[in-house]
Amino acid sequence: MSTPGRPLHEEIRDRLSGPRLARYEQAAGDVDAAIELYLWNARIGAAFFESLHLLEVGLRNAMHDRLQAWVSAASPAQGQVPWYRDQYVRLTPRSLDRVREARSRATANGRAELPGRVVAELSFGFWWSLLADHYDHILWAPCLRHAFVNVRRRRLHAELDTVIKFRNRIAHHEPVYNRNLNDDWRRLLDISTRLSPRFATWIDDSSCVPQVLTERP
Numbered sequence: 001m002s003t004p005g006r007p008l009h010e011e012i013r014d015r016l017s018g019p020r021l022a023r024y025e026q027a028a029g030d031v032d033a034a035i036e037l038y039l040w041n042a043r044i045g046a047a048f049f050e051s052l053h054l055l056e057v058g059l060r061n062a063m064h065d066r067l068q069a070w071v072s073a074a075s076p077a078q079g080q081v082p083w084y085r086d087q088y089v090r091l092t093p094r095s096l097d098r099v100r101e102a103r104s105r106a107t108a109n110g111r112a113e114l115p116g117r118v119v120a121e122l123s124f125g126f127w128w129s130l131l132a133d134h135y136d137h138i139l140w141a142p143c144l145r146h147a148f149v150n151v152r153r154r155r156l157h158a159e160l161d162t163v164i165k166f167r168n169r170i171a172h173h174e175p176v177y178n179r180n181l182n183d184d185w186r187r188l189l190d191i192s193t194r195l196s197p198r199f200a201t202w203i204d205d206s207s208c209v210p211q212v213l214t215e216r217p
Contacts, residue, residue: 009035023175028217036217041177044216045170047209048184052167054203055192056124059160062195063127064119066147067139082115090138098126124164131157151194159187177216185209 009031013021016038024034024041067083074088075081083089084099091099102121107113130139131153140153148156166184169176176184192200204210 024177027178033217037177040212040215040217041175042173044181044209044212045173045176047207047212048176048181048188049167049170051188051203051207051209052163052170054206055163055188055195056127056167058192058195058199060119060122060124060127062147063130063144064115066143068115070143082118084115084118092134095126095129098122102126124167128157128160128164131160148194149196156191156194159191163187163191181213185213 012035013031021031021034021038024037025031028034028037064083067089071083071086071088072080075086084091084103099118099122102118103113105121106117111117129135130144133154135144136153145153163184166176166179189200189204192203
């Protein structure tokens with residue numbers, strides 16, 4: 001509850017919590033500077049999240065399109081069976097569980113099962129998992145490598161792991177000010193370039209990340 005005459009920074013500290021703000025105070029030197037750093041941390045996170053959104057959607061659609069084309073060519077007699085339901089795609093039990101969960105969410109409340117809805121329900125981590133060592137000969141070599149331009153699977157898998165962990169920190173409102181955010185930005189654009197150089201240029205041109213990076217207090 002707000003108290004008249006009470007310093008605003010004390011009110012803010014209560015609402016954000018002392019332990020949460022303490023790490024910013026330690027980095028910034030005093031409470032007013034800490035609040036400014038906290039706000040900037042939120043702004044840079046929001047700026048990155050916009051571009052991460054574009055990368056995630058672009059990545060999953062590139063992989064989905066390639067998988068569907070591969071399955072359709074390999075099993076023409078089955079018609080347009082979604083790749084995630086085709087036995088030709090040998091998913092691990094864990095991946096199959098994620099697909100089942102995604103299909104359940106996509107068809108909630110009696111909605112028709114549309115591949116686009118199912119794809120949208122599959123997490124960033126799911127798509128990352130399809131690039132793991134286990135799928136090297138099963139999916140990467142015959143199919144998924146064609147979704148990318150000039151990239152090694154293991155490097156892509158490792159880089160995406162870093163991106164996903166970064167994304168999760170932002171989503172949970174954790175500090176990112178103490179990271180090398182220029183490296184994070186270069187990594188995001190590099191992966192986007194592996195999908196399509198023009199797609200990466202579009203993300204770069206539309207993003208406010210570079211500008212917000214210059215505004216750090």
